[in-house]
Amino acid sequence: MEQWKQDRLIDILDTLIDYRGKTPNKVERGIPLITAKIVKNGRIETPTEFLPAEEYRDWMVRGYPQVGDVVLTTEAPLGEVAQLKDDKIALAQRIVCLRGKEDALDNTYLKYFLMSNIGQYRLKARETGTTVTGIKQSELKEVLIDYPNYELQQKIASILSSLDSKIELNRRINDNLEQQAQAWLNELLDRYANSTTVLIHEIAEINPKRNLSKGTSAKCIEMANLPTTGSFPNGWIEKEYNGGMKFCNGDTLIARITPCLENGKTAFINFLDKNEIAYGSTEYIVISAKSNYSSSFFYFLARNHDFVDYAVKNMNGSSGRQRVSGDTISKYRIPVIPREKLESFTNHAEIALKTIKNNSLQNMRLSMTRDALLPKLMSGELKVNDLNS
CATH class of the missing domain: 3.90.220.20 (DNA methylase specificity domains)
Incomplete structure (x- = not known):
């Protein structure tokens, strides 16, 4: 592929943080704990488990995440990917945190590559286990990443992110x-x-x-x-x-x-x-x-x-x-x-549900567009300039 390279993930990473083998002390309030069950469909859902604030420094001895880092579930299920929007979080087991080398691998590009059918195939090709399958850190490091120059990575990430940003805005509304x-x-x-x-x-x-x-x-x-x-x-x-x-x-x-x-x-x-x-x-x-x-x-x-x-x-x-x-x-x-109180509420509720419907249908269309673009952009089949012409 013209202008594209292929390297092992470990060769283009600055940081890989892995807390497998440690069990956090979970409480009802504290530092949000990013667990595998809340990383879904490219986003992190609202955390429901927390690490005691006073234990944060002792827990995070393997490294601190940063805003923009990519989090990847390593088992049950393998391959859910998202990006951090807050650095004051704790990582649970079955989650690894990835950060690309500066000016070599854009984090947002990495997220979308791992979400693509190519990335998912390569992750699952290296999973092991019977009842519960997952990927070992040693195998994750060997996953091959296809990538263009850094500027083009950012352009690809920007196109896909613009769709996800609109989806997220609709979801918040x-x-x-x-x-x-x-x-x-x-x-x-x-x-x-x-x-x-x-x-x-x-x-x-x-x-x-x-x-x-x-x-x-x-x-x-x-x-x-x-x-x-x-x-x-x-x-x-x-x-x-x-x-x-x-x-x-x-x-x-x-x-x-x-x-x-x-x-x-x-x-x-x-x-x-x-x-x-x-x-x-x-x-x-x-x-x-x-x-x-x-x-x-x-x-x-x-x-x-x-x-x-x-x-x-x-x-x-x-x-x-x-x-x-x-x-x-x-x-x-x-x-x-x-009756007047009920009518006032239902008038508001009907408008709300209609707006939610319209936003949700738009999100379905935006997701289909993103999912159609994703494999073509990640394989180099579709050029960024083709979208701008």
């Missing part, structure tokens, strides 16, 4: 909109907690009948694509219907089985065509608003802590396979919120 609406409903439910109550089945249908014939091709949202945070599904596929819960626009989906219920797998459906019916797992509960209530109300109700707590405490079944029933959900009591 969505998170903010959802948090505002959720806080509003939570406050209303708390304020009127001692007022008259209604059973949820009086104002909503639980698992309503939807018509979809077996063998009909339809959109399917599998459990893996039901989000733990946010209203919009992570994706869907088109396939023939052969059973499962059916739903349409305006419905709220809730996972009813452990651990999916506890993990918050819930979604609001508003991306389908008019009168279109989709389907998903038999382990969903579908909530559909009756005429005097807005469908947006029930999505945010499903995210309310008291509602989730009620559902979890009323699960039945053998250990590991516990479920909450639709009948149990139908008996959940909701305080009656004054």
